[in-house]
Amino acid sequence: MAQGELKSSVLNRKRNPKSPVASRSSKRQKIAEHRKSLPIASEEEHLIKAVQKNDILIIVGETGSGKTTQLPQFLFNAGFCREGKMVGITQPRRIAALTIAKRVAEECDVPLGQKVGYAVRFDDTTSSSTRLKYMTDGFLLREALVDRLLSRYSVIIIDEAHERTVHTDVLLALLKKVQRERISPLKLIIMSASLDARVFCDYYGGAKDFHVEGRQFDVDIFYTVHPETDYVDAALNTIFQIHSEEEEGDILVFLTGQEEIESVERLVQEKLQHLPEDERKLLPLAIFSALPSEQQMRVFAPAPIGSRKVVLATNIAETSITIPGIRYVVDSGVVKARTYDPNKGMETLDVVPVSKAQAIQRSGRAGREGYGKSFHLYPERDFWKLEDSTKPEIKRCNLSNVILQLKALGIDDIVGFDFIDKPSRSAIVKALAELHLLGALTDDCKLAKPAGEQMARLPLKPVYSRALILANQFNCLEEMLITVAMLSARTSRNHFVSVEGDHLTYLSVYRDEAKAEKNMRKWCKDNFVNSRSLKHARDIYRQIRGNVEQMGFNVSSCGDDMLEYRKCLAASFFLKAAQRQMDGTYRALESGEIVHIHPSSVLFRSKPECVIFDELMQTSQKYINNLTRIDPLWLAESALIITKQMSDFNASCLNTTSVLSLV
Numbered sequence: 001m002a003q004g005e006l007k008s009s010v011l012n013r014k015r016n017p018k019s020p021v022a023s024r025s026s027k028r029q030k031i032a033e034h035r036k037s038l039p040i041a042s043e044e045e046h047l048i049k050a051v052q053k054n055d056i057l058i059i060v061g062e063t064g065s066g067k068t069t070q071l072p073q074f075l076f077n078a079g080f081c082r083e084g085k086m087v088g089i090t091q092p093r094r095i096a097a098l099t100i101a102k103r104v105a106e107e108c109d110v111p112l113g114q115k116v117g118y119a120v121r122f123d124d125t126t127s128s129s130t131r132l133k134y135m136t137d138g139f140l141l142r143e144a145l146v147d148r149l150l151s152r153y154s155v156i157i158i159d160e161a162h163e164r165t166v167h168t169d170v171l172l173a174l175l176k177k178v179q180r181e182r183i184s185p186l187k188l189i190i191m192s193a194s195l196d197a198r199v200f201c202d203y204y205g206g207a208k209d210f211h212v213e214g215r216q217f218d219v220d221i222f223y224t225v226h227p228e229t230d231y232v233d234a235a236l237n238t239i240f241q242i243h244s245e246e247e248e249g250d251i252l253v254f255l256t257g258q259e260e261i262e263s264v265e266r267l268v269q270e271k272l273q274h275l276p277e278d279e280r281k282l283l284p285l286a287i288f289s290a291l292p293s294e295q296q297m298r299v300f301a302p303a304p305i306g307s308r309k310v311v312l313a314t315n316i317a318e319t320s321i322t323i324p325g326i327r328y329v330v331d332s333g334v335v336k337a338r339t340y341d342p343n344k345g346m347e348t349l350d351v352v353p354v355s356k357a358q359a360i361q362r363s364g365r366a367g368r369e370g371y372g373k374s375f376h377l378y379p380e381r382d383f384w385k386l387e388d389s390t391k392p393e394i395k396r397c398n399l400s401n402v403i404l405q406l407k408a409l410g411i412d413d414i415v416g417f418d419f420i421d422k423p424s425r426s427a428i429v430k431a432l433a434e435l436h437l438l439g440a441l442t443d444d445c446k447l448a449k450p451a452g453e454q455m456a457r458l459p460l461k462p463v464y465s466r467a468l469i470l471a472n473q474f475n476c477l478e479e480m481l482i483t484v485a486m487l488s489a490r491t492s493r494n495h496f497v498s499v500e501g502d503h504l505t506y507l508s509v510y511r512d513e514a515k516a517e518k519n520m521r522k523w524c525k526d527n528f529v530n531s532r533s534l535k536h537a538r539d540i541y542r543q544i545r546g547n548v549e550q551m552g553f554n555v556s557s558c559g560d561d562m563l564e565y566r567k568c569l570a571a572s573f574f575l576k577a578a579q580r581q582m583d584g585t586y587r588a589l590e591s592g593e594i595v596h597i598h599p600s601s602v603l604f605r606s607k608p609e610c611v612i613f614d615e616l617m618q619t620s621q622k623y624i625n626n627l628t629r630i631d632p633l634w635l636a637e638s639a640l641i642i643t644k645q646m647s648d649f650n651a652s653c654l655n656t657t658s659v660l661s662l663v
């Protein structure tokens with residue numbers, strides 16, 4: 001993309017004053033000045049009055065106006081944290097909870113974990129003195145399992161509500177109920193950067209909305225004149241164009257996923273080799289959700305003096321976060337979106353155009369510390385054609401996890417539950433049936449004891465939780481913990497091939513690295529394994545091992561008896577089994593879909609007669625991935641159990657019999 005093709009639509013610019021490298025007190029002064037300069041600062045009094053007057057408040061403000069960092073501090077100062085009460089702030093993403101809490105602790109000049117802390121899955125920094133608690137929406141939902149009325153909170157703020165993650169949607173409904181049931185008052189604040197305040201106001205019966213006007217810094221917006229045929233190539237060119245022509249400042253590039261990011265990372269490195277020495281000072285850094293937290297945090301460190309960092313990100317960096325130094329944003333205009341078809345039990349992962357709200361959020365990342373520029377790799381006319389916002393996740397995801405949590409919260413009538421946007425009936429029925437077959441629900445659709453309770457306590461997909469519970473009985477819990485950790489970390493498995501399938505291959509990758517005497521990075525490099533993902537898997541392993549030990553499980557190993565382990569996999573993943581057809585394709589037994597083994601599976605060539613799989617996904621074709629070869633007779637054993645379960649299953653609790661089509 002040539003410079004001439006970029007078009008500016010915002011001319012009004014303000015420059016960021018140069019920041020002095022400061023001693024602690026001048027840093028404190030700088031922070032105080034910064035806080036005063038935020039658009040929300042002049043609204044403190046009005047906001048507090050509005051919260052005092054209204055039990056539910058919808059706050060809408062532009063990105064960067066200071067909602068997330070300032071409002072909790074205003075509430076603290078106004079006395080909402082007296083008598084040990086807390087203000088809880090939820091974020092859709094863990095990286096946001098983490099970095100915002102760090103920033104607010106810095107603004108308050110306190111160590112993280114005391115007055116200000118964060119809590120995300122497997123990582124809780126809060127203490128008994130924490131008053132402002134940043135957390136993921138999923139974490140608060142889990143907290144409700146232990147303390148139904150969320151009694152320690154005086155205020156709960158649901159931030160970035162417009163993202164409409166499934167956990168946010170469930171919280172919106174749950175908090176309505178909690179508010180009604182609580183004796184001590186609970187203030188509820190819904191915050192959103194954009195648009196649909198109306199939806200939330202209506203949902204809460206005409207709740208009051210409050211608008212914070214203005215933003216701190218302008219962002220110049222540029223579009224291409226013509227559509228780009230290859231956005232990766234266009235992104236690469238734009239990075240180097242900014243690097244050679246624009247003033248100092250870091251670059252944030254939005255791409256779609258890990259593989260793409262890693263390939264752009266390599267391409268940037270390669271291109272740099274062809275530049276003169278003094279123009280090579282460009283440091284590519286990746287951030288995506290499968291990256292371990294501490295590696296994600298690298299993008300927040302300043303670039304070495306004289307260098308420019310270029311952060312290659314998925315939509316993980318789209319909302320809430322401030323990456324210091326970013327002045328330029330490059331927006332590919334696309335995102336990888338997951339949708340789930342409950343009838344086929346199939347996930348589809350498509351690269352689709354972003355919504356207007358997402359494009360605005362992306363641009364907003366350039367104007368956090370000073371004036372910025374945002375380069376969209378598509379024409380302006382295409383921006384206007386984008387959807388306003390993304391479809392709520394609850395309408396396009398597998399509901400089994402969320403329904404299990406609602407059941408564990410004592411909410412039995414899922415169909416009648418007051419969702420802001422109701423999931424389809426078929427998605428609910430499918431999830432209930434799946435949970436029943438996995439042993440989490442009784443025949444009357446109640447939480448089964450203890451299996452359902454244990455599954456609800458484990459922060460994993462229900463099928464993984466079931467695999468762990470069964471593995472405890474099959475004496476292969478150690479192996480299953482590794483498998484679940486490797487599957488959750490989406491680790492690569494090149495080079496190590498077990499003829500039995502991907503799960504066993506994962507096991508050998510994990511174990512061989514542990515045995516090797518070399519350092520992990522070197523070992524991974526020699527063996528073509530992604531070291532980032534493997535490290536992530538090790539973290540997850542440690543954490544879930546802690547969970548199952550707390551539940552009283554004894555982590556034992558089946559040694560070399562992999563038959564037991566494979567039988568255990570079959571008994572857990574029986575709903576995800578596929579049988580080879582005459583023509584070499586497979587038929588997924590649950591849905592009847594014709595599917596193919598993904599080329600990255602170690603079983604791609606050997607094509608065994610019968611397999612269980614972890615993923616069924618539509619990309620260019622319908623693929624199954626993460627497979628293990630099983631004996632069809634083992635499935636027959638599971639089928640007998642299922643038939644028995646189904647005959648006992650009280651389908652009237654769903655008011656439908658369509659669950660029977662499952663078996």
Ligand SMILES: Nc1ncnc2c1ncn2[C@@H]1O[C@H](COP(=O)(O)OP(=O)(O)OP(=O)(O)O)[C@@H](O)[C@H]1O
Binds near residue numbers: 319368
């Ligand atoms: N970690 C950080 N480091 C440096 N500055 C930060 C950090 N977090 C926030 N800020 C500053 O505070 C400003 C306000 O951030 P805040 O997150 O409160 O805004 P917001 O209105 O909630 O925006 P958004 O809707 O985009 O989350 C940012 O624009 C930035 O200048």
